Amino acid sequence: MKKPVFSLILCLFIKTVIAVEGMWIPTLLKKFNIEEMQKMGFRLSAEDIYDVNHASMKDAVVLFGSGCTGEVISGDGLLITNHHCGFGQIQKHSTLEHDYLSDGFWAKNRSGELVNPGLTVQFLVKMEDVTLEVMQCVNSDLAEDTIKKVIAANVEKIKNSYSGTEKYLVDVKPLFYGNQYFAYVYEVFKDIRLVGAPPVAIGKFGGDTDNWVWPRHTGDFSLFRIYAGKDNKPASWSPDNVPYRPKKFFPINLKGINEGDFTMVFGFPGTTQEYLPSQAVRLLIEKSNPNKVDARTVKLAILEKQMAKDPKVRIQYSSKAAGVSNAWKKWQGETKGLIRLHAIENKELEELEFSKWVSQDAEREKKYGSILSDFKKYYAELSEIQVAYDLYNETVLRGSDVFGLISRFSLMRQAIHDTAKFNKQKKSLSDYLPVYLKDYDRETDQLLLPALLKIYFERVDPKYLPEKLNSLKSAILNSSYVLSAYQKSLFSDSSKIKILCRDYSPKTQKKLQKDALFSLFATLSDHFTKNIEPSYQILGQQILKTQKIYMAAILDMKKGERIMADANLTLRVTYGKIEGFEPMDGVYYQYFTTLKGMMEKNNPAISDYVVPEKLKSLFLSKDYGPYSNSTGEVPIAFCASNHTTGGNSGSPVLNANGELIGVNFDRCWEGTMSDVLFDPERCRNISLDIRYALFIIDKFAGAGYLLDEMNLIR
Numbered sequence: 272m273k274k275p276v277f278s279l280i281l282c283l284f285i286k287t288v289i290a291v292e293g294m295w296i297p298t299l300l301k302k303f304n305i306e307e308m309q310k311m312g313f314r315l316s317a318e319d320i321y322d323v324n325h326a327s328m329k330d331a332v333v334l335f336g337s338g339c340t341g342e343v344i345s346g347d348g349l350l351i352t353n354h355h356c357g358f359g360q361i362q363k364h365s366t367l368e369h370d371y372l373s374d375g376f377w378a379k380n381r382s383g384e385l386v387n388p389g390l391t392v393q394f395l396v397k398m399e400d401v402t403l404e405v406m407q408c409v410n411s412d413l414a415e416d417t418i419k420k421v422i423a424a425n426v427e428k429i430k431n432s433y434s435g436t437e438k439y440l441v442d443v444k445p446l447f448y449g450n451q452y453f454a455y456v457y458e459v460f461k462d463i464r465l466v467g468a469p470p471v472a473i474g475k476f477g478g479d480t481d482n483w484v485w486p487r488h489t490g491d492f493s494l495f496r497i498y499a500g501k502d503n504k505p506a507s508w509s510p511d512n513v514p515y516r517p518k519k520f521f522p523i524n525l526k527g528i529n530e531g532d533f534t535m536v537f538g539f540p541g542t543t544q545e546y547l548p549s550q551a552v553r554l555l556i557e558k559s560n561p562n563k564v565d566a567r568t569v570k571l572a573i574l575e576k577q578m579a580k581d582p583k584v585r586i587q588y589s590s591k592a593a594g595v596s597n598a599w600k601k602w603q604g605e606t607k608g609l610i611r612l613h614a615i616e617n618k619e620l621e622e623l624e625f626s627k628w629v630s631q632d633a634e635r636e637k638k639y640g641s642i643l644s645d646f647k648k649y650y651a652e653l654s655e656i657q658v659a660y661d662l663y664n665e666t667v668l669r670g671s672d673v674f675g676l677i678s679r680f681s682l683m684r685q686a687i688h689d690t691a692k693f694n695k696q697k698k699s700l701s702d703y704l705p706v707y708l709k710d711y712d713r714e715t716d717q718l719l720l721p722a723l724l725k726i727y728f729e730r731v732d733p734k735y736l737p738e739k740l741n742s743l744k745s746a747i748l749n750s751s752y753v754l755s756a757y758q759k760s761l762f763s764d765s766s767k768i769k770i771l772c773r774d775y776s777p778k779t780q781k782k783l784q785k786d787a788l789f790s791l792f793a794t795l796s797d798h799f800t801k802n803i804e805p806s807y808q809i810l811g812q813q814i815l816k817t818q819k820i821y822m823a824a825i826l827d828m829k830k831g832e833r834i835m836a837d838a839n840l841t842l843r844v845t846y847g848k849i850e851g852f853e854p855m856d857g858v859y860y861q862y863f864t865t866l867k868g869m870m871e872k873n874n875p876a877i878s879d880y881v882v883p884e885k886l887k888s889l890f891l892s893k894d895y896g897p898y899s900n901s902t903g904e905v906p907i908a909f910c911a912s913n914h915t916t917g918g919n920s921g922s923p924v925l926n927a928n929g930e931l932i933g934v935n936f937d938r939c940w941e942g943t944m945s946d947v948l949f950d951p952e953r954c955r956n957i958s959l960d961i962r963y964a965l966f967i968i969d970k971f972a973g974a975g976y977l978l979d980e981m982n983l984i985r
């Protein structure tokens with residue numbers, strides 16, 4: 272009796288870390304990863320994941336919009352992604368009469384599916400290493416500017432070489448800071464319709480309070496359908512379009528998951544920076560993150576108060592507030608995680624090793640000898656400019672709605688001598704105006720602007736503030752100036768804005784110059800463009816150039832080893848295991864959550880935690896259908912050790928057989944530093960258990976007819 276118990280305990284203690292860092296390139300899996308993946312349990316081949324000549328998993332994964340992933344789950348182009356990825360669309364279709372945010376939306380049939388102008392999805396047709404072609408005629412004797420021109424011309428040539436009879440989108444992107452290049456060919460679909468979305472109380476359950484946090488009970492999914500022309504090719508919206516017939520769609524596994532199971536995530540991770548020097552990490556931890564966080568703390572406090580007061584404001588600002596809050600919380604987790612990992616000190620140690628390696632060889636000295644001192648010099652210069660740059664973006668350009676709108680008017684001002692450009696700006700402004708006004712609340716915005724400008728004037732080094740405003744500084748700091756400018760401004764009155772936009776002509780210029788709010792923006796923005804942006808750009812270029820050489824040196828130093836490339840919003844594979852983690856000493860988080868836990872969080876007094884009545888009654892009557900787990904509970908989410916980042920939202924989470932078991936939607940807060948430094952012990956991605964999505968569609972929404980087109984593996 273005793274022995275097995277003992278060895279079980281021993282097993283738990285010596286459990287090796289099996290997380291695999293890295294977001295891997297689909298065409299290189301065979302060379303670098305497939306063997307390891309199979310050792311971890313994967314039962315398919317590299318060709319099953321990516322193949323140009325036969326249908327493979329890549330044909331069922333899309334870039335959804337401009338920054339999420341989605342996957343096809345039926346032969347009729349049905350697509351699943353996150354609720355937060357479709358949030359903008361769901362919100363745009365919502366009004367007080369049809370409040371799809373609060374009530375959810377389920378198209379009764381295909382004709383009830385809602386059109387989303389501007390939304391696209393992109394399938395990767397193929398990708399190819401084009402490094403040699405991009406680098407043709409580039410050599411180190413050329414001046415930096417010339418190199419850029421040669422590369423740009425080569426990239427153009429490559430893009431043109433792909434244009435066949437069919438219309439594809441071709442993109443050429445650098446990897447390893449431009450030490451390697453890949454060309455990506457995409458088929459872009461433009462008629463994407465909303466099929467279904469649960470109410471916010473499910474799709475965003477836990478709201479911004481639980482965002483980034485495990486344990487999680489968010490039903491973060493929404494359904495769309497891809498439409499194509501009768502020839503199954505991309506087409507602009509038309510009533511004659513038909514559901515797209517994909518080359519491949521994912522079967523859905525209802526049999527459930529276990530700790531230790533192999534998982535892979537296949538999607539479009541946006542940005543990681545795993546090769547930053549210590550100075551960059553220091554700037555992030557000590558200045559960039561804290562300043563941006565503080566600005567957003569002020570903004571969020573105002574938004575939350577206003578949204579709680581008025582249901583109309585809640586609808587108008589919910590999408591904006593979610594966006595503001597998301598990065599705000601991530602930056603805090605990232606800072607904390609980096610400090611805990613002693614990231615700066617560790618990078619410094621690595622740099623010491625690096626210099627030793629460089630100094631061993633005269634040739635290396637020549638090529639790489641100045642990298643570290645260059646970084647040191649550039650980052651020292653960047654520090655204060657970075658503060659001005661970050662806070663300009665957070666508080667001036669993107670702080671309030673009104674300055675956002677004025678910045679668009681100001682583009683017209685700049686285009687005034689170029690009729691074609693002017694008309695284009697005017698058209699884009701008049702298209703934008705209704706969208707702006709629908710979600711604009713004057714009272715809220717009037718609170719935001721002065722509060723945010725106050726931070727800008729408090730924190731930015733006076734040498735980066737316009738002298739012209741010196742005499743107003745104290746009135747800006749106590750808000751009186753900004754408030755009175757706002758109240759008197761043309762931009763606080765929607766009918767005046769409409770007329771201004773309609774009748775905009777060169778004469779309007781004079782009128783605008785007299786508007787105190789407009790001229791405040793113009794002064795700040797002109798000063799930024801003349802005195803902050805140029806130095807920021809120049810330093811940025813120098814840093815990038817150094818980073819490219821640093822990267823080349825690392826590749827050289829680690830020649831023969833498997834080296835991961837940073838994410839760049841292209842299709843990648845990451846793999847790991849389903850596993851819980853220890854977020855802090857003395858606490859172990861198990862790998863899954865259930866409906867029971869959601870009921871425990873239920874709290875009518877906190878808007879983030881109100882469980883819908885219908886869900887409560889399903890829970891009480893245990894009406895779970897085939898969607899419960901082995902202990903009879905409905906599973907909601909699970910965590911696993913896949914290295915993911917922003918952009919992976921909505922990505923398919925697949926089991927060893929390539930069947931869909933979940934939809935990725937978040938990372939655990941304790942692991943959000945993984946964009947800079949991955950910790951296999953604490954970095955976990957969070958996925959919706961696919962059984963919960965089906966349970967909600969079928970039992971909660973009564974939209975079980977949607978399941979008929981899926982391939983369910985029971």
Ligand code: ARG
Pocket residue numbers: 355475478479482483593594596597917920936937938
């Ligand atoms: N943290 C997730 C991501 O980075 C989800 C964001 C949406 N959810 C929210 N509550 N704001 O995008």
Ligand code: GLU
Pocket residue numbers: 338339915916917918919920921936937938
């Ligand atoms: N929610 C993120 C997204 O929208 C995924 C979470 C992450 O950053 O890993 O892509």
